[in-house]
Amino acid sequence: MRICWVHPTTRTSALTPLWTTIEQTIAPIVSPGTEIEYRFSTGSANFTRSSYAEHLNSVLMLDQAIQAEKDGFDGVFLGCWNDALWEAREVLKIPVGSVGEQSMLAALAMGRRFAIVTVSQKTAVAIERDLLAYGLRERAIARPVRSISPESDGDLLLGAVTDPNSGFIARFEAVARECIAEGADVILVGCAYYGPLVRRAGYTHVSGTGIPVVDSTTVAIKYLEAMIGVSKATGFTKSMGPTFQNPDADKIEKARIALGPLAA
Template sequence: MSCCGRRKVMRICWINTTARNENFEPLYAKLNEMVRPVLHPETELDFRFLPQGGDFLRSLYAEHLNSVLVVEAALQAEAEGFDAVFIGCWNDPLWEAREVLGIPVGSVSEQSMLAALTLGRRFAVVTVSEKTTVAIERDLRAYGLADRAIVRPVRAITPESDAAMLLGTVDAETARAEIVPRFDAVARECVRDGAEVVLIGCTFYSPLLRAAGYTEVAGTGVPVVDAATVALKYTEAMGQIALSTGLVKSNRLALRAPAAANLARARRSLGLIGD
């Protein structure tokens, strides 16, 4: 809120972890259609893509390389005056970005997992490939949430997702007939093993499946959560809290930013910024 009580228009920068792909334009349009309505009407949301990227995250090393570009994009967003940054992928350098930024940073993974804690006692994540389960489970444990998840908390659909399957999900009828059953089969396994909440472990699939009407593991009472949309709303709340109270993060130990000169020297040595 401003000093006179009027709500400040908040600007959120959504950073995708890949370069823009012209073949995915229908997907981007559907994503935009599904996520924007949850935000305050005056909140500004800017989708950003990396100027270059590996465009392959089913590798721990490829993810590591990509993370540098994501944090650079986040630093650029802060320099441009955005009030919060949202990392639009489960494979995210969340803590690295939080360390060096002075504005709130949210991610699909952490914010949706925290939301799951308010919806049920134990949760699970259904994701798109076996390799992706490794990265998501690593983050789940890093966030200290393993005790609130089921055994084998992250499970993948089979066969794993590819570009054709993802684009096919844009059509709700195709999604209901061909894609939802893949996710639902795994979700049912999770429910049998104690899950009371299921998160869709992909930024793009989660709003697409919601658009197709997949919001509950049928007949179980277990919600299927559109992780991307829920996490974005939580990030908006983080941004509004920061604007209203000044509360962003701890500045001790892990998230304390390095001296600006030291950070600039490190970035310059890698050619990320000029002299």
């Protein structure tokens, strides 16, 4: 089984410790025979905290996803909570998983009400929009998506590569406890990178509670493995109803060409 993990940014050298650690942390949890190749968007400005920036990044991520299908991958994983999941499912014929949808669906089997703690207010807005689109609002608490304070930055992220206890976890847990007080019994880590980092450090429950802190990324990858397995065993990959029916491939290619350098 071959999975293509698509990042929303370029492979910036400053974050090399992060990329290496993520890959090392994910490798042991995939099933025997599963291979993950990590691909990065080309031309990204490496900024995601904006609805407009997300729109631009989605074009670049989908460019990589389309190429992954051409290259024979069995599934595509969109490695960011800011994703274009439905657009990817429409244009591809192979299973597509995302950090957000797959971890939210998994949370339904873990508890009655979930909450998501993420890295910025702008990211929270994007995640709540998706939660509503996926029809999962009734299984989440009021104000289901909340951000740590102060918001995450590059220094906090790189610090979490070596020791998330030094800064990130305290900020995260303060918000998680607010969510628990309001009825959450599952807390999802609302970032594709922090999830594996805190799990790697052994932080899997809110301290002194039985409430799980879910590494959404790892859970979503395992979910995608199952989706690919179902597709191979039964032929069921997606509905060909109006939402995800594949559009005319020639027209899509012309539309991509019309974008010029953005889709190159």
